[in-house]
Amino acid sequence: MARSTSNHTGRALAASVRAVLVPVVFAAALVLSGCGGLSRSDRPARVEEARGTVAAPASATVTADTQIAAYSPPAEPQIARAQPNRAVAVLLRRAEDQQRSGDLDAATVSLERALRITPDDALLWQRLAGVRMAQQRHELVLQLAAKSNALAKADERGLRSENWRLIAQSRRALGDDVGAREAERQAAALR
Amino acid sequence: MVVLAALVVLGYSVYLGKTVRVKFDGQRWAAPAQIFARPLDLYAGAGISAAQLKAELRFLGYREVTKVSGPAQWAQSGERFAIHIRDFTFWDGREAGQSVLVDIRGGSVARIRGERGGAEIDLLRLEPALVGSIYPAHNEDRVLVKREDLPDHLVNGLLAVEDRRFFEHSGVDLRGIARALLANLQAGKAVQGGSTLTQQLVKNFILTPERSLWRKANEALMALMVDARYSKDEILEAYANEIFLGQEGGRAIHGFGLGAYFYFNRPLSELRLHEAALLVGLVKGASFYNPRRHPQRALERRNLVIGQMLAQGFIDQADADAAIRQGLGVTEAGTLNSQRVPGFVELVRRQLRRDYREEDLTSEGLRIFTTLDPWIQQQASSALGKRLDVIEKARGIERGSLQGALVVASAQDGEVQALVADRDPGYVGFNRALDAVRPIGSLVKPAVYLAALSRPEQFTLSTPIEDKPVDMTLPGGQRWQPQNYDRKVHGTVALHESLARSLNLATVNLGMQVGLKPVISTLRALGVERDIDAFPSLLLGALSLSPFEVSQVYQSLAAGGFHSPLRAIRAVLDTNQQPLQRYPLTVTQAADPAAVFLLTRNLVEVTESGTAAALRQLLPQRLQVAGKTGTTNDLRDSWFAGFSADHVAVAWVGRDDNAPTGLTGASGALPVWADLMRGIENQTLQLAAPPGVEYHWVDAAGRLSADGCAGAIAFPYIAGSQPKTRADCSENEQRGLGGLLRDLFN
Numbered sequence A: 001m002a003r004s005t006s007n008h009t010g011r012a013l014a015a016s017v018r019a020v021l022v023p024v025v026f027a028a029a030l031v032l033s034g035c036g037g038l039s040r041s042d043r044p045a046r047v048e049e050a051r052g053t054v055a056a057p058a059s060a061t062v063t064a065d066t067q068i069a070a071y072s073p074p075a076e077p078q079i080a081r082a083q084p085n086r087a088v089a090v091l092l093r094r095a096e097d098q099q100r101s102g103d104l105d106a107a108t109v110s111l112e113r114a115l116r117i118t119p120d121d122a123l124l125w126q127r128l129a130g131v132r133m134a135q136q137r138h139e140l141v142l143q144l145a146a147k148s149n150a151l152a153k154a155d156e157r158g159l160r161s162e163n164w165r166l167i168a169q170s171r172r173a174l175g176d177d178v179g180a181r182e183a184e185r186q187a188a189a190l191r
Numbered sequence B: 001m002v003v004l005a006a007l008v009v010l011g012y013s014v015y016l017g018k019t020v021r022v023k024f025d026g027q028r029w030a031a032p033a034q035i036f037a038r039p040l041d042l043y044a045g046a047g048i049s050a051a052q053l054k055a056e057l058r059f060l061g062y063r064e065v066t067k068v069s070g071p072a073q074w075a076q077s078g079e080r081f082a083i084h085i086r087d088f089t090f091w092d093g094r095e096a097g098q099s100v101l102v103d104i105r106g107g108s109v110a111r112i113r114g115e116r117g118g119a120e121i122d123l124l125r126l127e128p129a130l131v132g133s134i135y136p137a138h139n140e141d142r143v144l145v146k147r148e149d150l151p152d153h154l155v156n157g158l159l160a161v162e163d164r165r166f167f168e169h170s171g172v173d174l175r176g177i178a179r180a181l182l183a184n185l186q187a188g189k190a191v192q193g194g195s196t197l198t199q200q201l202v203k204n205f206i207l208t209p210e211r212s213l214w215r216k217a218n219e220a221l222m223a224l225m226v227d228a229r230y231s232k233d234e235i236l237e238a239y240a241n242e243i244f245l246g247q248e249g250g251r252a253i254h255g256f257g258l259g260a261y262f263y264f265n266r267p268l269s270e271l272r273l274h275e276a277a278l279l280v281g282l283v284k285g286a287s288f289y290n291p292r293r294h295p296q297r298a299l300e301r302r303n304l305v306i307g308q309m310l311a312q313g314f315i316d317q318a319d320a321d322a323a324i325r326q327g328l329g330v331t332e333a334g335t336l337n338s339q340r341v342p343g344f345v346e347l348v349r350r351q352l353r354r355d356y357r358e359e360d361l362t363s364e365g366l367r368i369f370t371t372l373d374p375w376i377q378q379q380a381s382s383a384l385g386k387r388l389d390v391i392e393k394a395r396g397i398e399r400g401s402l403q404g405a406l407v408v409a410s411a412q413d414g415e416v417q418a419l420v421a422d423r424d425p426g427y428v429g430f431n432r433a434l435d436a437v438r439p440i441g442s443l444v445k446p447a448v449y450l451a452a453l454s455r456p457e458q459f460t461l462s463t464p465i466e467d468k469p470v471d472m473t474l475p476g477g478q479r480w481q482p483q484n485y486d487r488k489v490h491g492t493v494a495l496h497e498s499l500a501r502s503l504n505l506a507t508v509n510l511g512m513q514v515g516l517k518p519v520i521s522t523l524r525a526l527g528v529e530r531d532i533d534a535f536p537s538l539l540l541g542a543l544s545l546s547p548f549e550v551s552q553v554y555q556s557l558a559a560g561g562f563h564s565p566l567r568a569i570r571a572v573l574d575t576n577q578q579p580l581q582r583y584p585l586t587v588t589q590a591a592d593p594a595a596v597f598l599l600t601r602n603l604v605e606v607t608e609s610g611t612a613a614a615l616r617q618l619l620p621q622r623l624q625v626a627g628k629t630g631t632t633n634d635l636r637d638s639w640f641a642g643f644s645a646d647h648v649a650v651a652w653v654g655r656d657d658n659a660p661t662g663l664t665g666a667s668g669a670l671p672v673w674a675d676l677m678r679g680i681e682n683q684t685l686q687l688a689a690p691p692g693v694e695y696h697w698v699d700a701a702g703r704l705s706a707d708g709c710a711g712a713i714a715f716p717y718i719a720g721s722q723p724k725t726r727a728d729c730s731e732n733e734q735r736g737l738g739g740l741l742r743d744l745f746n
Helices: A005-034 A058-062 A067-071 A085-100 A104-117 A122-134 A138-151 A157-173 A177-190 B002-028 B050-059 B152-162 B174-187 B197-206 B213-229 B232-242 B255-264 B273-282 B295-311 B317-325 B342-353 B358-363 B374-395 B441-453 B495-500 B504-514 B516-526 B536-540 B547-558 B593-609 B669-679 B736-745
Strands: B033-036 B040-042 B073-077 B080-084 B088-090 B093-095 B099-105 B108-114 B124-126 B130-134 B140-142 B244-248 B251-254 B367-370 B403-410 B416-420 B464-467 B491-494 B569-573 B579-582 B626-631 B637-643 B647-654 B693-698 B713-718
Touching: A085 A104, A085 A122, A104 A122, A104 B040, A104 B579, A122 A138, A122 A157, A138 A157, A157 A177, B002 B213, B033 B342, B050 B073, B050 B080, B050 B099, B050 B374, B130 B342, B140 B255, B152 B197, B152 B232, B152 B273, B152 B295, B197 B213, B197 B232, B232 B255, B244 B255, B244 B273, B251 B255, B255 B273, B273 B295, B273 B317, B295 B317, B342 B358, B342 B367, B342 B416, B342 B569, B374 B403, B374 B416, B374 B647, B374 B669, B403 B547, B403 B669, B441 B495, B441 B504, B441 B516, B441 B536, B441 B547, B441 B593, B441 B626, B441 B637, B464 B495, B464 B504, B491 B495, B495 B504, B495 B593, B504 B516, B504 B536, B516 B536, B516 B547, B547 B593, B547 B637, B547 B647, B593 B626, B593 B693, B593 B713, B626 B669, B637 B669, B647 B669
Parallel strands: B033 B367, B140 B251
Antiparallel strands: B033 B130, B040 B124, B073 B080, B080 B099, B088 B093, B099 B108, B244 B251, B367 B569, B403 B416, B403 B647, B464 B491, B569 B579, B626 B637, B637 B647, B693 B713
C-alpha cells in the first residue's frame, strides 16, 4: 500500500472499487440521503473480515493519513484456492476412528497432520486437546484448548464452550478447583 | 620343532578366524541413521505450483517419462501430472504406491484422481526424500542393502567383470589366478586381477592396503575361512555394502545402496542396466573412474562392463546396444540429496543427541523423519547466496566477505522447514544459524512493546510516549547515552509509531516505564533460554542470540502468543521400521493473544510504512507480513525477522570476523528475507482480531473520534482500554469517504 495520497487513492481504488466500494458507496448514499450527518454508528463502509470481527473501515483507504492503511485488512482478496476441507475431513474422521479404537498416538498423528494443512482451524486444536485429555495430559490440554479459544470466532459459542469444559476438567484433575469452577462458568455462559 | 610350527600355524589360524568373525559379523550391522525430509501432502487446495511439484519429484529421483509405466515415474502435460508413487513405510504405517493424476491450477492443486478415470482422491502423500545420514567418525557413509535388494544386473555385472566363478570357487579361485597370470604375462603388465569378490571383501574389510606376499597369503587364507563360514549370499551382501564407491569431501561413499543415491539419486532397486554397470565399473577405481570428474573414462569403463556382460551371456545384444546408447545419467554433485543440507542435519543431530547415544545414531540404521521442506530449503539457500552476491556487487563490498544465515519455520507449530548456515549451501563447518550468537539489536523491541501492551490499562497502540534524550549510568558505572538512528529527537510520538520507526529513545523511555523485569520475563516466555542481563541497554538489543534462537522468539509471536519449541524431527523408526519415538506438537501460551494481536498489527505497520517499508517493493502486493529490522553498533549485524500467516523466518547477514558490513537490517537481511518469502508459497496474514479486541477511531492527539475526522485512525484496542476523551471534530473537518460522499450527494 502506498504512502502518498494521490498514488494511494488511485491504487487503492483500482484494487477495491469493484469489490467493495461500489456497493458500499451505493449503500452509504442511500443512508446519507435519509439522514443528515455521519455518526459512528452508520459509518459508510465496513469490511467484514472472514472471522466476523470488527475491522477497519474501507474509508480509511481514501484519507490522507498514511498510517491508516497499515491497520486495515488487505485490500485485495487472495487468489481463489480450493479449500482443503476434504483433506482435513478425511484426517478428522481417521482421528476419530483411531481414538475410538484406543489408538491415541495414531489419532494425535492424524490431527497434527491436519493442523499442518489448516493450522488456524480451532476445531482441530480442540480435537487434539480431546485426545490429550484421554491420555491424561492435562497441562497440555489446558494449552491446546486455550489455543483453540484464541482461534475461535466470536460466534462459535459451542466450540468455545467445549474448550472451557476441557479446561475445567483439566484444572480439576490438576487440583485447581477454583479455576475449574471459573472455567465451568465460562462454559455455561457460552451455551 | 614340527609340532611347534604346527601350533603356531594353528594359533595363527584361530586368531585370523576370530578376526574374520568379529569384523564380518560386527561390520555388517553398522548402519548410519538415514535422514528424511518431510513427505509432501497432496490434496485439493494445497499451495503447490507446477514448478514445486517438479522439483519435489526430482528430489525424489522420480524419472520423467512420456508415459508412466511403473513406480517412481512421472509425466507432465501442461498443468497435469501423472505420477506413480513409490511404496513407503511412514511413521504411521505403510502406504502402497499408486498411480495418480494431479491437476495444478494457478499455483495450487486443483484435483487429484486415480489413474484411468479413477475416483477423486482427497489426500495422499509423496514419500519423503532422503537428504542425509549420520555416519560415524571414520567417515564411512552407507545405505545398507540386503541381498534380495541387489538387482540382477548389478550382480551379473560383478560376476562378469570381477569374479566369474564366484558361485563355484571356495574363496580363492586358482583358475582365475592362472588366467590372470597368463593374461598379464602376455600383455607384459598387470591387466587382470585374480582376486575373487571374497578376497576383495577381506582386503577392504580387514587388512591394510600394503602390498606384500605375506598380506596376499593372509588374504587368501581369510578368504577361504570366510567362504567356509558364510554363504555366498551373505558374502555378496557384505561386499555390496562394503565396497568403496566415491568420496565427497570428508565423506566416503560405501556400498551400492548409497552409491545409487550418490550418483543417481534413487534406490538401488530402481537402477537400470547402464546405471548398474557404471557402479560395477567404479569398483576398479572410484576416483580414477569418477563419472563426475572423468565422464569419458567412466563411460568407457561402463561400456566395458556392459560388453563383458554380453560376452558372458548375461544380456543380449539388444540390451547391450540400448544400454550403451544411454548417457551416464549421473546427477550433478550438489543436488539436495547428496548431503547438501549439512546445516539442517547438524540441527537434527543436536536434537537427537538429547535422546540417543552417538553410536546408536551412526550404527543402528535409524530412520529419522524430519521437518525439512526441500523446496523451501532450496529457495532459502538460493535467496541467501544470490542476494549476498548482489549486495557485494552493488555496494563495492569485497566479494565473499559477507556471510549469512537463514532459518524458516512453520508459524503455528514451530516445525523447522529450512536452515541455511552458510552462503555456500554445501559448506560443512561453522553453523551460523545455530552458533553465530550475535547482538540482536532492534529485534528485541517487539518484546518491549509486548510487555507494554500486555498492560492495556496503561499502554495501547495510541498511547503517547516520549522520544527524549536518555542519559543513564549502567550497573558497571559506564555512562549510556543512546541515540536514534537518525540522531534526532522526535518528542512525543504514539507508541505504534515508535515501533514502526524503531525509535531508540522512545523505546528506552517506554521500557523503563514498563520495567526491565517484565521485558525479561516476556523474552523468557517467548522462548529465550540464555541468561539475560537486566541492563537498560537490553531495551535496544544488548542481548546476543543465534538466528535459530531469534526464530523461536518470533515463532511465538507468529503463532499468536503460543510458543512451540522449534522442532526438526517428527519421528524416529528403528531399522525394522518400527516406531521408536515421536516428537509431538506442544504449545505453551507465552502472552495474552490480544496483546500479541496488537503487536502484530504494529509489526505489519513496520513492513507497510516503517523501517521495513522497502519490503513493499520486494513482495507481492497482496502479501501482508509482519516483521522487524535489526541493526547493531557500527553496522556489524544486519537482521530481519518476520512472518506471514504460515512461515516465520529470520535472516542474519554479517561477517565472520565481526567487522562492520556497512549494512542496516533493511539493506542486508531484509532483501534476503524478501527473496526467500517471494520464492515460497505464503498466505497473507489475516489479522483476525481475537475475542476481546475491538476497533476504535482515534485522532492524532490520541482522542476518540469519528471515522470521518481528519487524521483519525482505526486502532485495535483490548476492550476497555480505548481512550476516554472524545475529540470534537466539526463537520467541515470531515474528510475521507464520508466527507467525500456528502459533497457528492448534498
